[in-house]
Amino acid sequence: MGFSAVARVTSDKWIACAIHDEINFGLPVGGELKLETTICNEIRQHQQAVIIDHVDEDENFKGHHTPLMYGFQSYISVPIILKNGNFFGTLCAIDPKPAKLKNPAITGMFSMFADLIAFHMDALDQLDIAEKELKKQQEIAILRDQFIAILGHDLRNPLNAISSSAQLLSRLNLDERGIRIAKIVKDSSFRMNGLIENILDFASGRLGDGITINRTADEDLEKLLVQVIDELQTIWPSRHIKTDFDFKHPVNADGKRLAQLFSNLLANALNYSPADSTIEITAFSTDKEFNLCVANKGKQIPEAAMERLFQPFSRGEVEPNQKGLGLGLYIASEIAKAHDGSLDVTSTPEKTCFTLSIPYKK
Structure with missing residues (x-):
């Protein structure tokens, strides 16, 4: 076929997404045809393939305005149906000369390529969705880790005050109950300090390149x-x-x-x-x-x-x-x-x- 195209067909537009032109049809990628002048407009409605071997001998299309306008004798157009069932457009081809298109090899090939195009477009859509979701999750993770790091840092000051106060209380002349309470405060602040240290290390490890170390040649x-x-x-x-x-x-x-x-x-x-x-x-x-x-x-x-x-x-x-x-x-x-x-x-x-x-x- 002298001219073939992958076309996006909507309720008001026919847009060329990909073109192969050997007859100087003159339509570039991104070019548009008036929707009402195309047979693809009819295919959009009934979503069935249209195949014409010879326009002048075809009872349904010999007087059709589209071949008269664009000057073709042979025509094939197969709908491209996406995975979700939506109609995207057509894979179509025309030629000024008649051609024997109504045979299983030709129709099967066009149907296969239409399915491959639909599959590829679905894959691109899924990839785009996945990339957007990944970016969203990465942003959430960064915000979460930043929040944890800031929270852990801000908790240190009041915790240090609690720990120091517990140390001072334990040195006073307290009764048995007071000593026990001071010890509870001291023990709790120690455990909380360990939790904060771990939170900060976890957050810094996630935000950076892992836990950093500074070696000393002869560590005691x-x-x-x-x-x-x-x-x-x-x-x-x-x-x-x-x-x-x-x-x-x-x-x-x-x-x-x-x-x-x-x-x-x-x-x-x-x-x-x-x-x-x-x-x-x-x-x-x-x-x-x-x-x-x-x-x-x-x-x-x-x-x-x-x-x-x-x-x-x-x-x-x-x-x-x-x-x-x-x-x-x-x-x-x-x-x-x-x-x-x-x-x-x-x-x-x-x-x-x-x-x-x-x-x-x-």
Whole structure:
């Protein structure tokens, strides 16, 4: 056929979307024809293909105004129906000479191409919808994380005031009830501070390139670990914590971040173990790695929970007094990754152990 086109046909327009012209028909892409002068206008209404081998010999179209106006003898036009059932337009072709178009090969080919065009247009529409939805969700996520970061930052000032006030109260000559209340305030502010730290780290990790670290060539990790133990021991004064440290080689690491990781692991062990049990902590450094293990007795972690333990907002079985956001282990694993290390867990009916391993770097 000398001229073919993909046309958008509406109730008032015929617009060429794509053109193949070998007879100098003269219609460019984007060009329009008067709708009432086209057979496509009729196809829009009945949505059936129209095929003409020879206009002068066709009883239905030999006197039709369209072939007379545009000077063609052979014609084929197939409707393009979108997936939602809406009529888009037509795939049509004309030629000044007669042609044998009414055969399964030709009509099948045109129908197939019309379906492919409809499929492609549906795919483009779906892609456009998906891209808009993705952009919307990304904007929502950024706003949410910004809100979390700002909220966490603004909570720090009043929390610091509460914590300092609790410290001052505990030094006064209080009765037993006053001492107990001051301790509750102190313990609660400590837990809230941990939650805020985790929220800020989670938000900064989502907004940036993950948790950042600042390594020190010869970090005194033993001192930092002892400090964390002392801090948590004030919260759980009756708990027994056993340590076994062996630091023979310096470790290139971010001490503050590792202390944060250790604090999350130790607090987790204290929360999820029996009150009369012992928390066992081992740590050592060799010329190849730094290794830290926090082990506690308690319920075995279910297999289903193990698979998502280091994911944000994921929690295992939670007792009434064990509330949190489920970010502690996620933050700890991200700190391990930032050190090019790994944080793993094993859990049996007898013991649960979280193990940090960081390759030694000079």
